Amino acid sequence: MGLQQASRSSFAKRSVAEPRGGSAGESPELWNPQTSSLDLGEAGLRRSLMARATFGHQREDRMELDALGPDAWLARQLDPELIDDGALDQRLNAYPWLGTSSSPGMDADQLRQAYGGGGWRLSEESKAVRILRAKDSRRQLFERVVDLWNDHFNIPFTAQEANYLRPVHEERVIRAHALGSFPNLLMAVAQSPAMAAYLDQDSNRAGQPNENYARELLELHTLGEGNGYTEADVREVARAFTGWTFVRHWESGPYGTFRFDPSVHDAGPKVVLGQPVVGTGVNQGIRLVEKLARDPRTARTVATKLVRRFLGDDAAAGLVDLGGESLVQRVTDVYLATGGEIKAMLAEILGQEALRAVQPWRRRMLKQPFHYAISFLRALDVTITDPTTAIYGFAGLGQVPFEWPDPDGYPDDSEAWVGNLAPRWRFASAVLNGWTSWASLAPGQLANLCAVAGPAQWGRCVSSALTGGELTREDVTALQDFVDGAPGVPGPADLIATFELGASSPSFQTY
Amino acid sequence: MTTSNSLGHGRPTRRGFCAGAAAALGAATARFGSAMPLAPAAGRDTVVLVYLRGGLDGLSACVPTFEEGALQAQRPGLLVPTGSSSGAVDLDGSFALHPSLVPLEGMYRDGELAFLHAVGGADPTRSHFAARRAIDAGVVGSAVQGAPGGWAGRALREIPQLTSRGPRGLALGSVLPRTLSGGPRVLPVHEPGSFSDYGDTSTSERRRxxxxMMHGGVSSVLESALLPVRIAQSGVTALGALDALGELDFDRPPAPGATYPDTLLGARLRDAATLTLENVGLDVIHVEEGDWDDHDDMGPVTGDLASRLDDLGRSLAAFRQDIGTAISRTTVLVYSEFGRRVDENGSRGTDHGRGGLAFAFGGNVNGGQVLGAWPGLGPGALDDGAVRVTTDFRDVFAELxxxxxxxxxxxxxxxxxxxVPVGLFR
Structure with a gap:
């Protein structure tokens, strides 16, 4: 079936058929007419790839994956420039400071001049843009990787001067390098004024070093916590980076660009990780970043982080083997062999061999709240009519982009999030009932989705619409029991509530 | 969107929803027991943990005035003046409260508030994240990975429940801190006042x-890391919390004289006071406030740290005033992952240290004193530039x-x- 041939009615018909699900965490076999003739492995593979590489099931994306097959679809996602994102670009024209394919967008100096005194608007608009991109971009894997790097190199908008510096950081550092090489990304972050302002590099001076950036460079950005460095190393690294700052608005030169100030650089000898720091002046920091980027411990830390984000804790803990070595080791090897090429690592992580070894359908992961919200909005094709107000909806869930205050990023740990279910129930309820001022479902959307099914099939219909048929049998039964228990003929309020319950169900919290 | 218009159901108010829900859920409410205030259980307090994230500088908050020489030498730009005209509060001739913490003086004089210096984790790390993880986990070193949950969560499993529904551990925020993790009926609540307010009233009973049904079939005390089990447990906890919190009035006016600052911390402590006063079987309330990582522009008496201390002092004092006689069954513990280095850095701030300051107040605190073995600030006494740790956090938590x-x-x-005994609580 070609992409253009799929109509809404053919989709609705699909929902009538029988889903065959086990309980979450076992093997929820997906009913899907396009893959039902294939063995479970192939079907499981496709839906796993869809689940792990995107922000959740969406009809067009799923049909594209079915049409291309997993390898070609993944290759396309890893080459996002080739994916037309015209509809999103159109939407983003509302933010004139943002770059387009033909322009890099405003720099910090221009932002400061254009928004001086109203910089908070850039913070709001950045969060709104992040939500729009996650939901509406066809370059889904790219957007998920952007989220990962934003956590790895977290900079909240509450940081110093972030209103003007962070939008530039997002466009020219994070997004520019998200699928490039990790060493280049690391270097760009090290010289990013947004990071310098956040972690006090701008006041790290000879004789009075400020270790804030140096510590997080070792602990969070490269080697990993406690991974073979000492407190003395932290302080020596801080000395090496004395003088790394940026042009402040009262200084000459373009505001918000990297600047090395030799007058406050500590030129004395330094020893880091048992070896003298090479080079002089700004080159000391540069050599140090390069050295850290080459370190096998950095390779393993980055590989582990990528594996955890896309394949979960078991795989990150080294419990998944690929031909005699752990998946983490395999990805670490790819890092070391390619000089930290992010695309190459992702190709390994989301490739068929790794997915078959991990069996993601047996190792479900918990959606973080942002992921949950985006997956819900994507599945039902909800229009975000007021992206800036949408931020408040996400705040109710507890996860707004760029608001985690500390340098470690939002926790990639299900235990941190699993206790917070009720706000998800409320979120889905508010959107479905039309009680938000920022979201809109097309008129009759829910009724259209389940028109053919009829109330006796609403449970399955909801599962199909939200996940492509992946809710567990238990959850679908509970949904149908709810419908069947209506005091009269189930009506529109019951249909809304069934969707609400579907989005509140345990299996919709996972992917 | 047309669906809601065609239904003719308006968005319910919280009160309206609760009244409706209470009626509609009559049977279920009876089954789960009511949320009527409990008779105080003998010797059982509501414990409020106030965690200051980032590393509170104990040497600024509770100044060792007898160490003025050492402080002057190592942090000349950051020494908090404690002279008679400084506004600082002399506690006992040896220690003085930062001028911004004046609101706490009354509790100290009344014998309800005690300070503990040189407290820290047994793990020597100076990473925020590693230090916090070890403190929250209640274990040290590689055992952190092996010990599921946190010290309070594990403890709650061994402490008899006071009711069979409603949360036992509640973190005011969106993320469950490790401290409470692993406990029975623990959850984060970002906005308790609107927590139970959602959904269309015409279907609410059936939706609940x-x-x-969807979250049933799993015992809420079953220990399991399996995600489906955790989700089911969490759903059961959330349902109990929807009922329990929906019956509380978080908009109640504070007690006369209790003036909370208009800050997030103020709002959190006001909610904590409501939860404490209602006495619905909650054992532990967790409040967290960030930004205590004063690498730059630390003060000493104006600036970021001073304004945060001011917020902290006024919020805690308002909480104390607000809960009134409930102080007799309330214990508040304030702490941070580590103290800061003694010496000033190049940004008029301080970098990560070791031993820090904790303080506690309540009806059962050995108040009116500054506790802890003082390790000294001389060059030989320091732990790589920082106050040495002489009290292990685990001993404080254990006594609590x-x-x-x-x-x-x-x-x-x-x-x-x-x-080992600390002597903070009785």
Whole structure:
């Protein structure tokens, strides 16, 4: 079936058929007419790839994956420039400071001049843009990787001067390098004024070093916590980076660009990780970043982080083997062999061999709240009519982009999030009932989705619409029991509530 | 969107929803027991943990005035003046409160508030994240990975529940801190006042029943890391919390004289006071406030740290005033992952240190004193530029659990650790 041939009615018909699900965490076999003739492995593979590489099931994306097959679809996602994102670009024209394919967008100096005194608007608009991109971009894997790097190199908008510096950081550092090489990304972050302002590099001076950036460079950005460095190393690294700052608005030169100030650089000898720091002046920091980027411990830390984000804790803990070595080791090897090429690592992580070894359908992961919200909005094709107000909806869930205050990023740990279910129930309820001022479902959307099914099939219909048929049998039964228990003929309020319950169900919290 | 218009159901108010829900859920409410205030259980407090994230500088908050020489030498730009005209509060001739913490003076004079200096984790790390993880986990070193949950969560499993529904541990925020993780009926609540307010009233009873069905079948005390089990447990906890919190009035006016600052911390402590006053079987309330990582522009008496201390002092004092006689069954513990280095850095701030400051107040605190073995600030006394740790956080937490939550055995909360008395709680 070609992409253009799929109509809404053919989709609705699909929902009538029988889903065959086990309980979450076992093997929820997906009913899907396009893959039902294939063995479970192939079907499981496709839906796993869809689940792990995107922000959740969406009809067009799923049909594209079915049409291309997993390898070609993944290759396309890893080459996002080739994916037309015209509809999103159109939407983003509302933010004139943002770059387009033909322009890099405003720099910090221009932002400061254009928004001086109203910089908070850039913070709001950045969060709104992040939500729009996650939901509406066809370059889904790219957007998920952007989220990962934003956590790895977290900079909240509450940081110093972030209103003007962070939008530039997002466009020219994070997004520019998200699928490039990790060493280049690391270097760009090290010289990013947004990071310098956040972690006090701008006041790290000879004789009075400020270790804030140096510590997080070792602990969070490269080697990993406690991974073979000492407190003395932290302080020596801080000395090496004395003088790394940026042009402040009262200084000459373009505001918000990297600047090395030799007058406050500590030129004395330094020893880091048992070896003298090479080079002089700004080159000391540069050599140090390069050295850290080459370190096998950095390779393993980055590989582990990528594996955890896309394949979960078991795989990150080294419990998944690929031909005699752990998946983490395999990805670490790819890092070391390619000089930290992010695309190459992702190709390994989301490739068929790794997915078959991990069996993601047996190792479900918990959606973080942002992921949950985006997956819900994507599945039902909800229009975000007021992206800036949408931020408040996400705040109710507890996860707004760029608001985690500390340098470690939002926790990639299900235990941190699993206790917070009720706000998800409320979120889905508010959107479905039309009680938000920022979201809109097309008129009759829910009724259209389940028109053919009829109330006796609403449970399955909801599962199909939200996940492509992946809710567990238990959850679908509970949904149908709810419908069947209506005091009269189930009506529109019951249909809304069934969707609400579907989005509140345990299996919709996972992917 | 047309669906809601065609239904003719308006968005319910919270009160309206609660009244409706209470009627509609009559049977279920009876089954789960009511949320009527409980008779105080003998010796059982509501424990409020106030965690200051980032590393509070104890040398600024509670200044060792007898160390003025050492402080002057190592942090000349950051020494908090404590002279008679400074506004600082002389506590006992040796220590003085930062001028911004004046609102706490009354509690100290009344014998309700005590300070503890040179407290820290047994793990020597100076990473925020590693230090916090170890403190929250209640274990040290590589055992952090092996010990599921946190010290308070594990302790709650061993402490008899006061009711069979409603949360036992509640973190005011969106993320469950490790401290409470692993406990029965623990959850984060970002906005308790609107927590129970959602959904269309015409289907609310049936929706709750469906949610119970979807999250049922798993004991809420079953220990399991399996995600489906955790989700089911969490759903059961959330349903209980929807009922329990929906019956509380978080908009109640504070007691006369209790003026909370208009800050997030103020709002959090006001909610904590409501939860404490209502006495619905909650054992532990967790409040967290960030930004205490004063690498730059630390003060000493104006600036970021001073304004945060001001917020902290006024919020805690308002909480104290607000809960009135409930102080007799309330214990508040304020702490941070580490103290800061003694010496000033190049940004008029300080970098990560070791021993820090904790303080506690309540009806069962040995108040009116500054506790802890003072390790000294001389060059030989420091731990790589920082105050040495002389009290292990686990000993503070253990005493809190033993004395104020009547925990009988500490082995589960602090595996491998033999706690020693601190003397903070009675």
């Amino acid at each position: 029943e469906a949610l119970r 659990l033993q004395k104020r939550l009547q925990l009988q055995s500490l082995g589960t909360a602090f595996p491998g650790h033999a706690p």
